């Protein structure tokens with residue numbers, strides 16, 4: 001359509017038509033890996049090399065111009081509405097098109113060689129339907145699942161747009177953007193309830209012309225949806241994804257304890273879960289992580305530890321012990337240091353490889369299980385009748 005009153009000749013001449021898919025939706029490079037993007041752009045008369053170069057420039061150099069020149073909008077899918085910093089941990093909330101917010105956390109991880117690298121914790125949903133009693137996000141209920149582009153956008157914001165901490169800026173270098181080494185799907189939501197968006201997001205994040213992360217640098221954490229674990233198992237058979245990490249929030253040694261804290265367990269008991277875990281066709285070197293949130297008086301006894309280690313025998317995995325981070329209005333306190341150490345010591349004595357997860361971001365409610373905005377939660381409840 002011709003603009004009835006072009007402001008300048010230049011915009012009238014150069015403004016390309018917006019690229020759309022066959023179904024009339026705007027083409028979004030955040031939702032497509034480079035191969036699919038380039039194919040789709042060929043229908044709009046963009047050559048393969050030009051499409052690929054534009055995709056790469058945006059993801060690699062944060063340069064939107066080549067994409068804009070071929071009619072692809074690079075407008076951000078969200079706006080940073082809050083950042084909270086604790087040390088080098090940065091939690092940020094993106095307000096999405098419909099006013100809901102996703103939350104992500106950039107976490108420094110110490111490297112064995114000294115120094116540190118950054119892990120980005122992304123959300124796959126706003127809120128969560130799983131109802132785990134210890135988790136802040138569960139208190140929101142599920143407001144909605146995120147689209148592929150909204151998941152990838154969390155990486156793009158962290159990588160290029162998110163301000164760096166004041167100390168880092170003082171030490172020199174750019175004012176925004178964080179080098180991201182690993183991505184974990186451990187923010188808000190249950191990834192297995194949204195695999196149709198999560199798997200394409202993994203494709204984009206691993207794309208060599210895009211963010212270019214190795215699959216082994218990405219881990220998906222789940223409450224343990226058996227069907228989801230099977231689907232993920234099929235996905236990782238594809239070349240390039242074999243190293244994808246899987247983390248399972250086991251959190252209990254048996255059905256009695258798990259039923260009490262994770263409603264999913266009543267539908268999918270712990271034996272069925274372990275059957276699915278054992279059948280998962282991971283590469284021998286790929287990470288399988290068993291997460292265990294240690295909650296005082298619930299699952300922290302040494303007998304619990306022994307029973308859990310019995311279940312893990314023969315499974316090549318690391319046991320990640322996560323000291324409980326109290327959610328708002330928590331019925332439980334954080335565990336005593338001595339309890340955490342005793343539990344970990346016992347697991348080691350049982351021959352289990354153990355890691356302890358730090359509690360970074362606790363003060364900004366950015367640690368594991370603390371994501372969730374109580375205002376959105378109230379608004380969402382009114383709006384959806386949850």
Ligand code: SAH
Pocket residue numbers: 134135136185186187188189190191221222223224247248249251291292293322323324325326327368369370
């Ligand atoms: N739904 C997914 C991913 C989100 S939770 C899952 O359940 O795995 C990410 C991790 O944080 C899970 O291992 C979960 O058990 C843990 N977690 C949840 N609430 C927590 C809390 N209050 N303190 C410590 N860890 C918590």
